[in-house]
Amino acid sequence: MVHDALTQCLECDLLQRMPPLGPGSILRCVRCGALLRRHRPASLDRTLALTLAGLILFVAANGFPFLALEMRGQVQATNLASGVFDLYREGMWGLAGAVLFTSILAPGLQLFLLLLVLVPLWRGRLPAGFGRLFRQVKTLAPWGMMDVFMLGILVSTVKLADLAEIIPGAGLYAFALLILVLAAAQASLDPDIVWSRIPLPPRRPPQPGEPTLVCHCCELISPWNLPPDARDRRRCPRCGAILHHRKPRSLQRATALLVAATILYLPANLLPIMQTTSLGQVQSDTILSGAIYLLQSGMWPLALVVFVASIFVPLLKILILALLLASIRWGWNWRRRDRTRLYRILELVGRWSMVDIFVVTILVALVQLGNIANVVAQPGAAFFAAVVVLTLLAARSFDPRLIWDGRQERDHGARPRT
Ligand SMILES: [Zn+2]
Ligand SMILES: [Zn+2]
Incomplete structure (x- = not known):
């Protein structure tokens, strides 16, 4: 079939021919440099084995004691979800929800859905709704932040080093292994192999020179033969995602989310994120004072990590997004490739800002020794989590293909390039 040898870049929309992939090779977009394909050996078998290992570790990380704190003969033991419950009890349910979703639910669901997809595939069967299930694996991937949580554990341990002794439990070791296993599973998974197993209804492949539409999830290329008003309402025949030429109302949505994030950035940095009571002394910490401490x-080195992740990165994200949005709003033509690169940086670094939120969660769970020592979350933490989530959503609503649209008109008719 003609359309199997073609690929359409998700970042600049260029339709191009795909040479066969040799072992270990990587295919990049000829125009914007986006990663199009990577060869992954024995993808399905490896991913299935890693997913099974991951699920066992996930149960262990949640079931076994996670961290304990010993201070003046008193011991406070916690498990992975303790901080979430404590935040919820303190009335910070939004914050509790964000931590629960990013550190436990998203990675757990991702592993479970991968198993639901890979086991039938391995047995040579395709269950109903297979494409839709696999689509959710991709949707959940950016929201799993166990690696950032691990950095949060490291920062918390250092912060408590002078105060108390931290005793790692079996759950923590399982959690550390789980991060490696999940990363390996994601690296070995070749989504194209999974997608290629789904039979498609007979369809007309795009003709040379005909404008085409690419599914943002499974990257299936369809001819763009719909009347303009129906273009945004058609679903992908393979994965069920809504097909659209550009993300709907991308500029408006990204701008609104960015404005909200910028407004909340102020209370997030000015208000304290936590309050520590230690032997009668009460101390409130903002993000900045935590880094200075x-x-x-x-x-x-750790102060630098916290400063970069919590202060520099959120500001950088806001500035990059504002620049990208302004460049499209006013139709600037310069440096399209570099601006696409900026967008990639945005996608890459965004999640690491959650580290301070995880530090607060871990400290709230661990330091609960009544009058001796106690840590309570403060409103700044909720504002800060909102900034991180809003900038992540803003980056996701931004469509990088808008950067290339000025050119698109000139070479539309999307000639395949090699
Ligand atoms: Zn491209
Ligand atoms: Zn699709």
Whole structure:
């Protein structure tokens, strides 16, 4: 079939011919440099084995004791979800929900859905709704933040080092292994192999020179033969995602989310994110004062990590998004490839800002020793989590193909390039 040898870039919309992939090879878009395909050996078998291992580790990480804190003979033991319950009890349910989703639900669901997809595939069967199930695996992937949570554990442990002794439990070791296994599973999974197993109803392949539409999820290319008013309401025949030429109202949505994030950035940084009571002394910490504390304790590498992740990255995200949105709003033509690169940076670094939220969650769970020592989350943390989530959503609503649209008109008719 003609359309099997073609691929359409999700970042610049260019239709191009795909040479066969050799072992270990990588295919990049000729125009914007986006990663199009990567060869992954024994993809299905490896991913299935890693997914099974991941599920066992997931149960262990949640079931076994996670971290314990010992101070003046008192021991406070926690498991992975303890912080979420404590935040919820303190009335910070939005924050609790964000932490629960990113550190437990999203990775767990992702593993479970992968198993539901891979086991039937391995047995040579395709259950009903297979494409839709696999689509959810892709949707959930960016929201799993166990690696960021692990960094949060490291920062919390250093913060508590002078105060108390931290005892790692079996759950923590399982969690650390789970991060590696999940990363390996994601790296070995070749979505194209999974998608290619789904039989498609007979359809007309796009003709040379005909404008085409690519599914943002499974990357199936369809001819763009619909009347303009129906273009945004058609579903992909393979994965069920709604097909659209550009993400709907991309500029308006991204701008609204960005404005909201920028407004909340102020209380997120000015208000305290947590309050520590230690032997009668009460201390409130903002994001910045937390980083300064680490610096004063001589932990400058960690202070740098916290400063970059919590202060520099959110600001950088806001500035990059504002620049990209302005460049499209006013139709700037310069440096399309570099602006696409900026967009990729945005996608890559966004999640690491959650680290301080996880630090608060872990400290709230661990430090609950009544009058001796106690940590309570403060409103700044909720504002900060909202900034991170809003900027992540803004980046996701932004359509990088808009950067290339000025050119698109000139070479539309999408000639395949090699
Ligand atoms: Zn491209
Ligand atoms: Zn699709």
